[in-house]
Amino acid sequence: MSVLEAPARTAATVNRYSRISLGALWSGVAVAALLVVAPAFIGESSINQLTQFFSFLILAIGWNVLAGYGGMVSIGQQAYLGVASYAVLYLSLHGVLSWWAAPIAIAFCGVLSIPISYLAFRLRGSFFAIGTWVIAEVCLLVVAQIESLGGGAGASLNDLNRFSPHTAGDVTYWVGLAIVIASLVSVALLLRSRVGLALMSIRDDELAAEATGVNVTRIKRIAYVLSATICAGAGVLLILSNLEVQPNSSFSVQYSAFMIFMVLVGGMGTFEGPIIGAIVFYALQQWLAANGAWYLIILGAVAIAVTLWLPRGVWGTVDPHNRRSLVPLRHRVTVASHLESEE
């Protein structure tokens, strides 16, 4: 008989839902329900702004899975953003309605990320970061060679023109909302699973995780593929709302800067961080959009200030030990007191 098969002296029950997480879950459902019916109440331009916001939020969620939980700092996730945008364009040119092309493009990027991960995982740390950027640049150069997709000049997505701008805007908004919800739910489910516990252990201490039996490379690959799939969601949403693509902007490294900004400000390796970061980023962008170059200068100043004074980001400062997590990720153990006192 092994040590762990002896009868326990302690009776314990494990609870995963706290009052905070149950409250947050229902609030989340309520917010999602409100957002679903929003197009009936608010104007077209607000809806389009929300769609823009969704694409940044999705990017932040995707980058956080990779860098925050997996400890893999990538500056090349725009590869999946660009490939997904172009996949939608390609499918629409071949008779698939763009909205239906969205899930296919996302799935394609998820599958594509598996072989790419074998290439990228040969590198570590800062070499990994630069390697991912190189991969993104290679994707750009390849796509820019394809004349049928507009080559270096880009192309527009025309198949949604047969709908009124109002209808097109609303449907794209709903597609975006669906991608946001799917991203959040899939990250929450992943983190609640065995893989999620292993991923959080890697986030805290990779070497100790390995000594505890965690197959670090396998778990990281899962995080990489999920991250690529989510970032592809943002690419799909960007082409659906902008109705055009251009290689240099779709594969722009600027998206990586935005992702890093949002996740650092919100709180790396927390579920809530990217949501907060995306709201801050979008608010700043709206507020400063009219000020030209000042926009980027202030963004940079905010990033420096947060790194110096809030190194854990907003949510990481509010909840440094992940005790008040809004998602039911934790295991709260209740030990029966009469048994405990016998010790």
Add this chain to the structure above:
Amino acid sequence: MTNGSLIPHNLFEARNIVKRIGTVVIADGVDIQVPAGSIVGMIGPNGAGKTTMLGIFSGSVKAQSGTVVFQDQDVTSLGTAKRARLGIGRTFQIPRPFDKLTVFEHALLAVQQARKVSTSESHERAILAIERCGLIKLVNTVGGDLRLLDRKRLEMARAVALDPSLVLLDEVAGGLNNAEVGQLIEIVLSLRDEGISFLWVEHVIRALNATADRIVCLSGGRLIAEGSPAEVLEHPAVIESYFGSPAFMSTAS
């Protein structure tokens, strides 16, 4: 045990290990055996490479040559995670807790990696490992909030939750006071009684004296002494490697 002979069955064996880092010789053909159900202590002066040896045994450090055998299986080419899942647990000299995971989650992670069991059984096993290492009152505390003794216990609990046959301990008694060392000794002895063997690198001689069946002393890439705690601790070569010449010893005491 399958062999009924008087020769104890070796749970773990390192054969002819050679390891050099730069010009420093850590091991120059070292053999170490851990018989099933025993506690083997490893001592040696600072810088002798004891932690590196544990790394070679656990799979995190590659030796230049030599073979590592665990439960009659050659595990030399297996990495740390695979060896951990096979049943070689390890603790770190400087504790490496998962800062944001609770004590329970540390143990649960290990249970889940070691074998596929139902959710309720995995919870029971995690609680048992925590209970064995005296951490049950801190079951919901996150690793980053623990004090040193509890971090050391957490290292043990995480290793024990793997349901290991062998645990490699790296100076778990270091930095603890006398009473705390006493508690640690009790935990190790009770785990040994339940079937876990230990290879224990330690500077706190008292802890090894109270627990080890055998002690080996690593110095200059060789085992300069090997035997019962009393034999090894009085071995002239050991005294010399630790304290200098015997003449110095007599004046010092």
